[in-house]
Amino acid sequence: MIEADVVVIGAGPAGSASAIALAGAGLRVAVFGRAQARERIGESLSPGAPSLLAQLGVWERFRADGHLPCHANASAWGSAALAWHDFLRDPRGHGFHIDRARFEAMLRERAIEVGARLFEEDAPRGWQLEGGVWRAAANADSRVVAARYVVDASGRAASFARSQGATRLVAWEQVALVAFARAARPIEETFTLIEAVREGFWYSAPIPGGRFALALFTDAALHHAPSARTPEGLGALLDASTHTRHRLEGHRARLEGAPRFVDAGSARLAHPQGPGWVAVGDAALCYDPISAHGLTLALRTGVDAAAALVADWRGDASALPAYATRLTRAFDDYRREALHIYRSEQRWLDAPYWHARHAR
Secondary structure (H helix, E strand, C coil): CEEEEEEEECCCHHHHHHHHHHHHCCCCEEEECCCCCCCCCCCEECCCHHHHHHHCCCHHHHHCCCCEEECEEEEECCCCCCEEEECCCCCCCCEEECCHHHHHHHHHHHHHHCCCEEECCCCCEEEEEECCEEEEECCCCCCEEEEEEEEECCHHHCHHHHHCCCCEEEEECCEEEEEEEECCCCCCCCEEEEEEECCEEEEEEEECCCEEEEEEEECHHHCCHHHHCCHHHHHHHHCCCCHHHHHHHHCCCEEEEEEEEEECCEEEECCCEECCEEECHHHCEECCHHHCCHHHHHHHHHHHHHHHHHHHHCCCCCHHHHHHHHHHHHHHHHHHHHHHHHHCCCCCCCCHHHHHHHCC
16 A cells, blocks of 8 residues: 555646645655656746745756756737847846756656655546545556545646546637757847747747747647648748747757647636645646746645645645635636737737637
8 A cells, every 4th residue: 555645646847846845844745647758848937936946945956957047038919029028127036948857857856855755657546535535546556545635736637636526617728839949050049939920929938958949829720730740831830920930040940850739728627626635737727828937837836735735734624725716816817917918919800819819
């Protein structure tokens, strides 16, 4: 039997942050999750991240890991001209462009250091709550897993929460056509670029190793997926951009691997907690990149959920519902702000992507 106070389902940033905070508070923590086999988009940390990394005990290690500074965000939104937002006056400092795989490995290593047990296997299924204890059979063998609490950090699938009847409220659907490109010239730029086009908007950012992360955020219905998932298809879509195309051409950046579509919609769980469980990161709520808070939000929810679980463990029955209320309010604020930003783009009111967002 694997016995723990808390089982964390998922070993990404949110799950690892929860595991670190929970184990640091003295709880027995078991984490089920594998390192991601495929490279993922999501490589920007906002200026609010360093304080969270310090809280998790990894700030100095993060600084030594070779991640890149992000000194500004540039956007061609509402106009073909670039507008700049730098972090010079932000008292928290600048953001970062990170090596996502290295970042996640650092967090998993820290979780193990502070006492969490990591099981690099699929999470148990068939959870049942009996007498205040969650039980399930591990997938690898016939072991039984038992814990007082479960943290759902399974990403957009929200596999545990959904198995308990939780429903997902979708604010708007969206996909991202994701790619990575290697530059033939040194990348001296330190900014994130957002560029609105008729089909949606482009995102690009430099990442360690002389590469760019690239994504077109759009609606799936607007594209013939097999064609778009080719270098030629991506190139045709890039031709409709200006600043993004020039950025890649200026660095003679060449595509690595085939582009792929991933879900990038905005949604939240109607109830991100229940008896003895809580959801964190994308399992709880998903923002799109115009919020500029994706990875930092994952860390924040992981830390906050851990604090709520520790409080509940110590007898504060209001802690988990209060956590859920904060997430709901945060998502409502994000939704209003995001729709305000979408409405500020007035150049393609007849285009399906923009018309759908203005209609909201």
